[in-house]
Amino acid sequence: MVRKIREWYPGAKYHIICRGNHRDDLFRDDEDYKVYLNILKETKKKLIYEIYCYCLMTNHIHMVIATEEIRIGNIMKRINMCYSIYFNKKYNLTGHLFQDRYKSQLIKEDKHMLEVSRYIHLNPVKANMVKNPEDYEWSSYNMIIGMHREKFISSQRILDYFNSSRQLYQKFVERM
Template sequence: MPRLPRLELPGIPLHVTQRGVNRCAIFLDDDDRHHYRRVLREAARRHAVAIHAFVLMDNHVHLLLSANRSGDISQTLRRAGQTYVQSFNQRHGRVGTLWQGRFKSCLVDSDAYVLRVIRYIELNPVRAAMVERPEDFRWSSVHTHLDRARDPLIVPHPVYQALGSDPASRAVAYHAWLDAPIDAGEVARIRAYLTQEKALGEPRFQAMVEKALNRPVALRPRGRPRAELPAGGAGG
């Protein structure tokens, strides 16, 4: 059965993760991370793709991106991924694939979920027990959002920009957002939509995406449907 096209819509952010094959490391040192950033930035500029958030973990990356044309994000990541693997293999004396299949992605409702996904991305090193605070991890967009750096890779999303009237006020508001308690189901929900490659958002947003793409975009129930019991029966 042919694989369905990826969910992409012009102007709608896409949360992306790409992992190393068999969970192997995709970055062995800072030079690797610097080079990945370079090829990603070049590919994004070529295809007019905006990168709103990122984190470069040891064996995977998370990105939040948007584009004005469907397909441009896929082209950007394909170009950047191929270029990076070639240089990685040459530098480290290896051959073969580096990525674990095609990247995973889900559309993100800008109104309700963009800030949650940015926080999810930038808290990855904390959840992995690599650092105590997200700003302690070097390879993340958190430094731009906290107004501690001007990263040329990042185009701040309009929802982030609406947090304040200037960089300092936005940084204060975002810092409070990073430190705020997170609902127990939020991380699981973001992961589930990314795993199933659906549209993360409110019902109205999902209905809009379904109409635009003529495909179901809500989560599928886990496991097999339960069989109906005969009349008067009881579960075992």
């Protein structure tokens, strides 16, 4: 069966979700999270795309990615392939690490972008992993609100909705 081609155009923004196969863990220790983030950074340099926000949960990943020249499928193929090779080698596994193909939702409206970023950053809170989103280490939230130095995300894209105010974004996320 032929897969449906995902809608794409220069500047397209997507909410990406990748789940562990059988909902198994994608990250077993801190090194795994760090390796995945490093793969995002390296892939970003080679394929040129923007990451607006992310959250790496134990058994799934959320990201908002924007592309100008490269289709989202090429980006996700490289990210997931590199991480699968690392993970399977480290834990002496074979087979699929990810459940199915990644899921993507095209973000066409500003309101949708804001809701997705809030949803992503509140994911660890809703999963009862932490009390506050800033307590979760494997998310872009602390970079966006200015608690940590920004490494590779494009937080200004989200902050533009709040007149560049990190405090307004924090209030927007945490008022839920």
